[in-house]
Amino acid sequence: MKIELNGVSRSYRNGSNAAVNALNKVNLTIEQGSFICIMGVSGSGKTTLLNLIGAIDVPTEGRITYDGIDISRLSDAKRSSFRNENIGFLFQDYALIEYRSVEDNLKLPLYFSEHRPGEFDKIVTDRLRMLDMSDFRKRKVNTLSGGQKQKVALARALVCNPSVILCDEPTGALDSASTKEIIELLLRLKDKGITIVVVSHDPVFTQYSDRNLLIKDGVVSEIQN
Template sequence: MSGDTCVIEMRRAGLTYPGPPPVAALKPCDLVVRKGEFVTIVGPSGSGKSTFLNIAGLLDSPTEGHYLLDGIDTGTLSDPDRSALRGRRIGFVFQAFHLMPHRTAVDNVALSMVYAGAGRKDRVRAAGEALERVGLSHRMNAVPTTLSGGERQRVAIARALAARPSLLLCDEPTGNLDSATAATIMGLLEALHSDGMTVLVITHDPAVAERGMRTLSIRDGMLSEGGV
């Protein structure tokens, strides 16, 4: 862990969807994730994991309380400023990869930085560095249809890393992979964490959850320390 800098800080943050009847998808919670932590979050389907992810990833705003990312109170930001903060500070890794099938690996990674305002040359350079970091420098010009599931997830992780975010937010990153490939991907996430990256993984897999420095659980919209 690198010092006491907070990457995620939730202060009685919660989200209730309007009714009728209103649904408290995430009940008010307090949470601190410090720079350099590796945190896993578990919970059954419908427990509130997706709502938590959406708040942490600045895709939704809490309807009560406060969410601070890198010390910035996100509730005070305009929508364009929230989008810009998300693009600079958060890298997303999803279960389904979400790669463009007819673009090369390096293009898929470089495209993630278009909205950051970088020129093409800088985007391609950063994309190449990110792919090298995940061990795919030899597959930069391959298209996703020629890559294995593990390689596609590595491209997705490289895409998340390209803009040098302060938080890597992973939603079921091993859900589409066999157990051996899943272990390899988790090893990569652990290596990135060892390099100082703050990593948060949402999972239903106990074997994945136990790889974190600490595990949180969500059940019926309630966030608590410890596994389910």
């Protein structure tokens, strides 16, 4: 799906303090199947931007469309199902349930999807195979290394066939070998036509991305290669 942001702003109001403008009039078009890296220092608005693109949050101004569908105008329930069906997430801290098995973690998003329970096992088998993680199916997440956890998180991001995967500092807690492995997996997904958007302060992604953007004080600009 083609993602378009038009004049997107997000301000936060903290009690009686002046509003913080975390994002300021962002215009951005993300083509299906592209790999985009958005760089910025801490507090620049990266997570705010990703949460808006990911339909976790809604802008205070502007429009965000997926193939012309304005996701900020959807009801909360419709936005949640849109997110579950179309968007996968990868976070620095994995956001897995530590005391459950890999398999249970992968099944969780399926319970909120249109898939029938009879299909769950096959989907889990397929995604684990894709990421070369089949041997870990019954393992509890808290027994895995950071790199293995992030591969499980990526498998989970894929269970509902997303058109886009949004990554917030996906390798922030990983060593360089695991970082390389995650990047290679993201590139393989891109080759399958999945859009990849990474926000990070780590320039490592810019070597692999199709397009690099800079976010500074909530303002997004193109980085020329």
